[in-house]
Amino acid sequence: MAKIINIPLRWVRLDNAAKIYPxxxxxxxxxxxxxxxxxxxxxxxxxxxxxxxxxxxRFPSIAARLRKGLFWYYLQQVEKAxxxxxxYSYPLTFMSNNEMRKCAFRVIxxxxxxxVEFFHSLTDGTGALIFLKTLTAEYLEQRYSITVPPEYGxxxxxxxxxxxxxxxxxxxxxxxxxxxxxDTTAWHLNSELQTDGFLHQTxxxxxxxxxVEAAHRYNATVTEFITAVMMKALENLQTEKQPQRKKHKxxxxxxxxxxxxxxxTETLRNFAMYTIPELDPRLGxxxxxxxxxxxxxxxxTEINQKYMSSVIAANVNDERNMAVxxxxxxxxxxxxxxxxxxxxxKKSCLSLSNLGVVKLPEIMKQYIKRxxxxxxxxxxxxxxxxxxxxxxxxxxxxxxxxxxxxxERHFFYVLRDLxxxxxxxxxxx
Amino acid sequence: xxxxxxxxRLADTEKKCPLCETVVYHPDIIRGEGEPLYPENRMxxxxxxxxxxHGVVIFLFLIPLIIGFLIDIRTNxxxxxxxxxxxxxxxxxxxxxxxxxxxxxxxxxxxPCDFAAAILYLLFIxxxxxxDWFMPLAFPVMGALALIVTTVITxxxxxxxxxLYIFGGxxxxxxxxxxxxxxxxxxxxxxxxVGWSFxxxxxxxxxxxxxxxxxxxxxxxxxMGRKLFF
Numbered sequence: 001m002a003k004i005i006n007i008p009l010r011w012v013r014l015d016n017a018a019k020i021y022p023x024x025x026x027x028x029x030x031x032x033x034x035x036x037x038x039x040x041x042x043x044x045x046x047x048x049x050x051x052x053x054x055x056x057x058r059f060p061s062i063a064a065r066l067r068k069g070l071f072w073y074y075l076q077q078v079e080k081a082x083x084x085x086x087x088y089s090y091p092l093t094f095m096s097n098n099e100m101r102k103c104a105f106r107v108i109x110x111x112x113x114x115x116v117e118f119f120h121s122l123t124d125g126t127g128a129l130i131f132l133k134t135l136t137a138e139y140l141e142q143r144y145s146i147t148v149p150p151e152y153g154x155x156x157x158x159x160x161x162x163x164x165x166x167x168x169x170x171x172x173x174x175x176x177x178x179x180x181x182x183d184t185t186a187w188h189l190n191s192e193l194q195t196d197g198f199l200h201q202t203x204x205x206x207x208x209x210x211x212v213e214a215a216h217r218y219n220a221t222v223t224e225f226i227t228a229v230m231m232k233a234l235e236n237l238q239t240e241k242q243p244q245r246k247k248h249k250x251x252x253x254x255x256x257x258x259x260x261x262x263x264x265t266e267t268l269r270n271f272a273m274y275t276i277p278e279l280d281p282r283l284g285x286x287x288x289x290x291x292x293x294x295x296x297x298x299x300x301t302e303i304n305q306k307y308m309s310s311v312i313a314a315n316v317n318d319e320r321n322m323a324v325x326x327x328x329x330x331x332x333x334x335x336x337x338x339x340x341x342x343x344x345x346k347k348s349c350l351s352l353s354n355l356g357v358v359k360l361p362e363i364m365k366q367y368i369k370r371x372x373x374x375x376x377x378x379x380x381x382x383x384x385x386x387x388x389x390x391x392x393x394x395x396x397x398x399x400x401x402x403x404x405x406x407x408e409r410h411f412f413y414v415l416r417d418l419x420x421x422x423x424x425x426x427x428x429x
Numbered sequence: 430x431x432x433x434x435x436x437x438r439l440a441d442t443e444k445k446c447p448l449c450e451t452v453v454y455h456p457d458i459i460r461g462e463g464e465p466l467y468p469e470n471r472m473x474x475x476x477x478x479x480x481x482x483h484g485v486v487i488f489l490f491l492i493p494l495i496i497g498f499l500i501d502i503r504t505n506x507x508x509x510x511x512x513x514x515x516x517x518x519x520x521x522x523x524x525x526x527x528x529x530x531x532x533x534x535x536x537x538x539x540x541p542c543d544f545a546a547a548i549l550y551l552l553f554i555x556x557x558x559x560x561d562w563f564m565p566l567a568f569p570v571m572g573a574l575a576l577i578v579t580t581v582i583t584x585x586x587x588x589x590x591x592x593l594y595i596f597g598g599x600x601x602x603x604x605x606x607x608x609x610x611x612x613x614x615x616x617x618x619x620x621x622x623v624g625w626s627f628x629x630x631x632x633x634x635x636x637x638x639x640x641x642x643x644x645x646x647x648x649x650x651x652x653m654g655r656k657l658f659f
Contacts, residue, residue, distance in 0.1 A: 086471075093473045115513060197473075201466065202447050295496075409448040412437050425440030426447035427467040 001276075002361050010060045011067070011076045016170035016315050017078040017270040018121035019342070022066060022073045022100075023336035028197065029379045030095040033125065033386065035132045035355075036115035038370040041291050043109040044143060045084050050164035051138035052081040052107055055131070058157050061166050061269055062122050062131050066100040071329055075104070084109050090199045090427055092376045092399070095119055107135070112369070114139065120270070125355050125373065125386075126258050129153060133360065152359040165268045173212065173263050174215075175309030184278065185346045187238055187249035187382045191402040201374060202408045204396040204415070205423045208389050214420055218292045223354045224299060226387065226396065227253050227277060228291040229418070233410035234349050240410075254348035255299070262305050273311055277303040277347055283332040288418070345380045355388040370395070375400045430460055442466065486526045494518055510559055516550045537583045544575035555600040568608055577602045593650075597640030604633030 014022075021031045037127050056078065064075035080287035082103040087110035095104070095117070104119040114136060118128050134155045137148040148155040194200070215225035234251045242248060262346045265271065277295040281288055286294075301307070318324055327335070355373050373386035374397045387396040398408050408424075430439050430453060432446035441463030445452050453460075494515060501511040523546040528534035548571045555563035581599045585592065611626035643650045 087468055088473050089467050089469060089471050091467070110468065200447075203466070220581065404450075405448050409435065412435065412448055416436065423438045423440055424447055425442055425463075425466060427465075428445070428447060 010166075011074050012061050012064075012166060012269075014075065015168040015269045015271075016312070016319055017124070017272070019072070019319065020336055020340055021119065021121045022286045023333040024340040024344070024379060025097070026379060028094060030100070031379075032092050032117050032375070032376045032378075033120060033128070034091050034115055034117045034372075034374040035125070035128050036113050036372045036374075037132060037136050037368055038113045038372075039136070039140075040112065040369060041143075042112055043114055043139075044230055045109050047143050048107070048114060048139055049081065049084050049108055051135055051142050052084070054138050054157050055135045056081045058104065058134065058155055058159070058161060059268065060132055060161050060246050062105065062118070062127060064104060064122060065102055066104050066119065066121060068329060071325060071327070071332070073121070073329070082106065086110070089111075089343040091115070091201055091298050091374050092117060092199055094197065114119070115372075123268055124258070124270045124272045125256065125353055126260060126272070127270070129355060129358065129373075130155060130268060133364075136368070137361070137364060140364060144367065146363055147362055149361050151361050154361055154364075162266065164266050167265065167267045168269055169259070169263060169265050169267045169271045170312050170316055173259070173305075174308055174313040175306065176313070177310050178314040178317060179307070179310035181314055181343070183276070183343075184250050184252075185348050186252035186278075186349045187234070188346075188349065189237065189383070189402070189407065191382060191404060191406060193382070194401050194403055198401075199377065200398075200400050200402075200405065201427045202398045202400075202405055203372065203425050204398075204408075204411070205425070206394045206396070206415075206420060208392050208394050210420060211394050214418060218289065220296055222389070222394070223255065223352075223356075224292060224295045226354065227255060227295050227352055228288060229411060229414045230350075230352055230385065231277065231279060231295070232286070232288055232414045233289050233407060235279065235286065236410045236413070237407055238281060239285075240406075244405050245284075246282055250278050250280050250368045251288045252276050252348045254351040256351065256353045257303055257308070259308060261310060262303070270327050273308050274351075275299055287416075310372070341380070344376055350378065350381060350383040350385060351375060352385045353387070355386070365391075372397055374399055383407055430455065430458060451464050483526075483530060486529070487522075490518055490522050490526070512553065516553050520546050535586075537579070537586055540582050541575060541579050544571060544578070547571060548575075562617050566613045570606070571611060573606050573609060577606065591644070593640045593644035597637040597644065600633045600637030600640065604630040604637070607633070 024031065043091050054269075060077040063074060063081065065078055066113060067074050067076050082105070085106050087108050095106075100119055101193045104122050106117045108115040108117065114132075116128065116132050116135065118131075119351055122128075123131070128360055130153045133153045134157060135243040137154045138157050140146060148154055207240065211222055211225070215222050218225060218228075220228070230253050231251050234253070234301075238248055238251065239245070254274050254276050256274050259265075259271050259273055275298060277298040279291060279294060324332075353373070358371050360368060370393070371388055371390040372395050373388045375386040377384050377399055382402040383398065383400050385396065385398050389395070398405075398411070400407070405426075412422065412424070430441070430443075431437065432439055432451055432453070434447060434451040435449045437446065437448055439446060439453060441460050442455055442465045469560045497514040498508075498511055501508055501514075524543045527542075528539050534548050548568060551567045551571065554560070555567065577599060580596055584595045588595070605634060607626040607629040611622060613625075614620045643653060
């Protein structure tokens with residue numbers, strides 16, 4: 001059994017981005033996402049629990065439960081790691097208030113896979129990936145008696161958490177000027193809902209080399225290229241649903257932007273903003289090249305410190321307002337939920353979150369076959385999409401709460417027309 | 430293996446194409462045994478609604494019932510007005526609290542039930558006060574109202590389009606109901622038919638007609654949307 005360090009339990013305020021998520025929850029929807037790692041052997045649940053016991057002490061802001069104060073929610077470090085949960089037939093099952101009060105993340109073992117599902121108030125995709133890598137490293141150390149060096153996002157489980165890892169960086173990085181929040185309403189697909197709560201996961205697997213080559217042909221990054229494929233698929237789907245072009249609504253894809261590189265920080269809290277490329281199909285049919293160019297310039301204009309600081313300022317200033325701070329939590333929840341419902345979810349058709357190339361210490365690579373990133377569906381829209389690249393494969397995971405794979409089908413057609421080979425698998429058999 | 434319909438390459442675990450639902454089958458190709466992404470048929474248990482919550486609601490309804498019973502007995506030595514209170518509480522319970530017992534209460538069932546409860550309550554008041562207004566007035570008016578509301582709710586629930594037609598038709602039917610009310614008031618209480626009901630009838634028919642016109646004419650609908658957006 002590995003040594004577990006003892007430190008007093010901590011509590012932290014929710015960071016600026018995390019504040020909206022508890023208020024926006026509803027009966028059938030909680031903002032949860034999943035990251036998983038598939039290893040070479042069947043997971044030993046006892047060893048995984050032991051590895052988790054060690055790991056949670058290193059991540060006081062992630063291994064936490066959601067508590068209520070009089071004016072704000074806060075996170076309190078859990079006393080002990082949660083039990084390893086069994087897998088169900090679909091990912092991201094509803095996380096109830098009761099569950100979040102006990103622990104706002106889950107660790108799930110199924111055959112060769114270790115999956116962790118996080119409530120989004122705990123951390124963002126990058127923070128979650130560091131947690132998963134560290135948990136996996138500890139598991140591999142205990143299971144195969146190897147030593148994994150603390151590098152490539154694997155943290156040393158036996159050192160104390162660093163102060164900068166717990167920092168709410170939004171407060172520090174807010175700029176002097178607020179960016180405008182005015183935005184157009186995006187097209188949302190209406191289709192027959194899955195009534196039993198089942199979520200369909202569809203994974204597209206592409207060869208990294210082939211995808212990078214295709215992206216470079218269009219002078220684009222992989223994120224820009226896949227976003228263009230997604231927007232083209234959405235445009236085609238909207239045309240299929242509504243043949244009259246003048247009745248079309250804007251196609252918008254929300255791309256989360258990891259701000260850690262922009263502001264040089266090691267925080268494990270939420271520290272991501274977003275950019276939303278948009279095309280207006282009423283203006284005419286866009287070629288793929290035009291869409292790539294549009295996304296490329298949008299991202300080039302917005303992903304820089306100055307612009308991001310102004311977007312952060314717009315959010316942070318509200319939080320700093322004394323009148324807002326003094327409103328009791330139940331009232332704040334009502335207002336924030338109303339804002340989220342009327343503004344937040346209407347900005348985009350879906351989110352496309354790319355964690356990029358996942359790098360691991362050399363010794364871990366031989367044990368790890370695959371990694372996945374799955375976002376939960378939006379509260380009022382049926383789709384979301386998470387992707388990452390591991391080894392020589394890119395894994396693009398769609399999640400949906402409607403019956404038919406309409407968007408996935410169009411996404412595949414666009415990839416096929418671009419000459420890209422893809423393999424598809426799903427959780428519906 | 431590739432899908433014979435859409436052409437996507439399928440993982441070995443797929444029994445149907447995840448994109449177009451075409452069944453995967455080829456008699457000459459033996460497929461490898463792949464690991465499915467998730468276990469089959471293992472769904473999370475949905476937590477049933479808390480019975481304690483319903484217990485508390487029933488208790489909240491019982492408090493005024495018991496207090497009313499005791500006050501009526503103590504002050505009058507008999508049950509005089511308690512029946513009205515009990516009926517009102519029962520009606521409130523049926524309309525407000527009863528649907529909460531169900532996972533997904535269907536308004537197409539509950540709305541007629543609510544009207545039936547209201548009609549029974551009116552019948553009780555009529556019998557208790559020795560009135561003779563129930564059959565000639567209350568029953569037909571409540572019955573007609575129940576028919577209009579239930580029809581609107583059923584159409585809204587099961588038809589995805591045509592809301593302007595539904596609301597337009599409902600407004601016209603409500604206009605007709607006002608005429609029926611004036612007529613039944615004359616029959617029941619011998620009131621003079623002065624024709625007040627024609628004013629709401631005209632207003633409601635015009636309003637309903639306008640909605641149906643908007644439903645038919647897309648240019649007018651767009652213009653109204655432009656003028657009235659908020």
